[in-house]
Amino acid sequence: MIGRLRELAPKSIRHKLILAAVACILVPAALTLIIYNSLTQEAVKRQAVSNAEDSLQLVSGSVMNSLKGMVTIANYVQTNPGLRAYFKLVASGNASGNEYERFMDSNRVLEQLDTLTVVGQNCYVTILLTNNAYYMNYSVSDYNPLDLKKKPWFQKLMELKGLESYWIGVESTDFSYDKFDHPYQLTVARTLRLDSTEIYGYAIVTIMEDQLHSIFGNLSAGQKVTLLDSAGMIVSGGDPESIGKPFPYTAAVDHLKDSSVVSIAGERYLVAQQQIPFNGWRLVLMQPYSQSIVDISSIFNRVFTIQLISFFVFLLLLITLVRAFTKPLVRLGKVTTAVQRGNLLVRSGVRGNDEIGRLGLLFDQMLDRVKEMIAEVSDTQARKRIAELKMLQAQINPHFLFNVLNSIRMKVMKRGDPDSAKMIGSLSMLLRMTISREEDEIFLHEEIDLVSHYVSLMNLRQKEEAALQLDIDPEAFLLNVPRFFLQPLVENALIHGLSQKPGTISIRAVVEEKFIVLTVEDNGRGMDSSELSSLTRKISLEAESLPGKAELKGSFSGMGLHNVVERMRILFGGEFAIEVSSIAGEGTVIKMFIPHREVIRDV
Template identity: 40%
Template sequence: MRFPKWSWRQKLIITSLLCLVLPSVITLVLTGFYTKNELRNKAVDKAEQSLEVADLYESNIMKDMVNAFNSIQYDSEMITDLRVAWNKYKKDNTGTVDFFSFKQITEKLERITFFGGKTYVTILLPGGLYFSNYSTYKNDLKYMYGEPWLQDLSKEPMNTTSWLGTQQNYVRADAEKAPNLVTIVRTFQLYNNGVNAYIILSKPEEQFSQIFAKYASDQVMMVLDAKGRIISHTDPEQIGQSFRAERSSTGAFDIVKWNGLEYISVKHPLPFASWSMQSLTPYESVTSKIGNIFSYVFVLQIIFFMLFAIVLFYFLNQWTKPIMRLARTAAKVEKGLLQERSKVKGQDEVGHLGLAFDSMLDRVGEMIHQIEWEQSRKRMAELELLQAQINPHFLFNTLNSIRLQAILSGKHDIADNIGSLSTLLRMTINRNNEFVPLHEEVGTIEHYMRLMNFRHSEGVELHTNLASDTLLESIPRFTLQPLVENAYIHGLQQKQGEISISAWKQSGFLYIQIKDSGIGLTEEKMLEIQSGSPVSGIGLKNVKERLQIIYGDVFAMEMCSSVGSGLTITLRIPLTIREENRDVPSHAGR
């Protein structure tokens, strides 16, 4: 797929439009995201507040039921009356009891007040004797002795409280009005180590759920037991069902999917029986608000975009006219019409650009003549350079001819000196390689020493001790010559003595040591040279600075001397690597 070639003006317009559109889109996205989070957080905060109110209400109901257990179980008069009733019931052995004889038990049960409204209290004694605070007419409760939950509770330790949860109303008179009861049971004993008796407390489930509709009309709230079964719910059909919700995302809050719908879920634990309260806020009700806000913001963005686009087109057209004129002029100049001028004027940057462009065209002719003149001068310089290259070759050939004549005449010392001079001149003039092998550099030093001894008629001896693995290591050209010259002239003072050059490898470095048997240096002179004084040790300073430029901080030069014991200079150079058929320092340029 080919994209059209857009002009600069089109690119500017499109870029400007993008600069308008992208911030708007980003603003919409960020606004939507921020608004969505805010609405979610507000929904969660509202659910939390509703749960706190409902939690307090439900906790008070549950605490009140537990307190009712305690008021019955630890009331000595009540326990005494129950013992008397149970003993008489056993003694009569008729299976019946004169409830009027034990009316005080029923009256005490009826006088117990409960938070939240009506509460059914049932006391089951062994052998089928029971008491309640409600009418048992046509409501035989003996079936409760065979209930599975009672059989399971009989196996538990004494004073165990069992939160049964929701069950059908066993009080026939109220079953139609309150079909479900929330029941808890506790075991106790009339006598120590006696048989179990049971206290059963039941509250209509509506007392638990009435708070939901009052404080959370736009939420789904419920009470769950430890296994996730619904204990209380505004929808009676949900009571007793297992709350199975698929969690689709987590974070500061949960989003769950239940009965095919998504909800924002908030959960609070209750203080008893590992029960909890669950709040579900329909996710769609939150997102619908986001959609309305987003639509409103989007319409405003479109209106502002249209207004800005109109203003932008007008100003872009005014601003780009001079630049388009410059572009057309440049196209004509490219075709060779050097007499064209843009004639763009003004005090702004574009005006200065047009003036500079026209001035540049005026100077093009002058530059053409200048280039022609420079090319002529360049050809002359190349001819002169060629002539200059002939002179060194002529000099080397002449020296070799003189050396051959000296050999033929039997003057071998003169021939050797001429050969050393020729070699030294060739090394000085040849600039092809900045780096040379160590053995070649030392060979140059040997030629230099021969010439110096010839000049001064002194027998200065040069000793070399180069490790075999150092001979081919590359070092910068003329690294050692200034150091040897310093030792010859200043150390030995051009008198007889010894100069030694040693080289070895150690720990990735090449060590080169130049040592003389001269007069040595005082401590003050050493400090003066090491401080870089411009009047002392110029040769040493130049070598050190040159090698530091090439190798960086990994290079080091140490000097050791005392008066009368000569000077020892040790160079520490990083080992070189061979690259593209030439030696290059591995740390060069650092």
């Protein structure tokens, strides 16, 4: 039986992928459709309630921001030390200064009141003092602040304590400029008190009711939001004719604690409420339940149908795509079998921008390369022998060159020209260090010898000689250093520092606890501060493009100061440091701090 099942099992990757895809789609899809059908109705209700709560939450945030803005303005007037002090003086009749100073103080207060108004929002701020002095951000011709004392609610302000606010609710608009376009207004009032709790003034902030009503206009179809005060009177929302009147559905919604579906006058409504904590008002959202779920139910039904149809469409599409995607793999499998049988001329021809296409290309290139390598193996040794022969023919034995130079030097000395002989000897030594030495590092004493020969050659080239002074601690002689790391520094001192004039170049090496301090100093022309700053910035870089640098022109070694610093950092790491100091007309000092490390090597 087990053997029979193994025979029936798919053997190609194409069939395995198709069966796996069908299983992965069919099983979850069937379970999803079964569960979906049972949970749709409850989900529709929960979604409708959630949508209503979300809409109410957005409206509540905007409404509370507007109302909190009014409270914030009142708080600012009541707690600002400068305004409080000024209003107290005015209320007590003890305002100081002449008439012009009092006018400027009053003008500054009015400017502060103007800044409290949010841009794009009609907000009226009134400060009314007990001595009938007033300050506001609107014109007296628009509304006389003293008329506030005639309001029926004005006497109730006497009962407020501390920072308590009195919310007047909705009223007809008092401001003549806004009466036509904004028929209703909302007002909050505060008392201004002395430390003795005696009232010396009032802060009244007013906004237009339609600023809140405009927020309610961005709701979904059928959703209506109403703002009610603590007495159940309509503050904003609904029909403009109903503003200031009792809410008709108070009895039906008062007992609700959470969002719910209730029956009102034989029709089911989705009701959501939210309290405004700081003034006892509340927002009530109502929507016919049939309208709240019509879109959701329609969406669920359409989704169910689309899922059913798309399942079969995608299943057929998936099988087709799997066959198309695996076709190159089938082709590669056949070509691999042919190569295994020894046919190296077959090619897959599989191409494309994906992994399979690149695999086919690389496989064909591999076969081409194998064929080329088989052809190259036969003549590799012959070409190597030809190359070695040409190399031997092109080589010049360095020892032959050194022997010839020494022979020339001896003949020149016999003829009585020691200067020329000395120049040839120094040149022979430099060439020996350049050509015959393969190692990158040498001992410091070898580098000192090389620099000595270089200075001797330069002195023979120029009319006036430069003196080389050496002061090296014996312990520093066996320090491993890069070849030709001192020569560029000495060359700079000769060419740029001394300008090929007589002078002294000093090289000192002092062994300290952690470092060997190596100093190259000349008494040449030096550098001014700008030149020194530019040089310091350049050598601080870890890598520098060498071609084209002015300091490399005429350099024997082809390496400049930047290259020396880079080579020392590569050899000694980040512990290596260099300092350059110079005074114009006195000379330049280059000081290198070389960390200790193992210096013993085979010689």
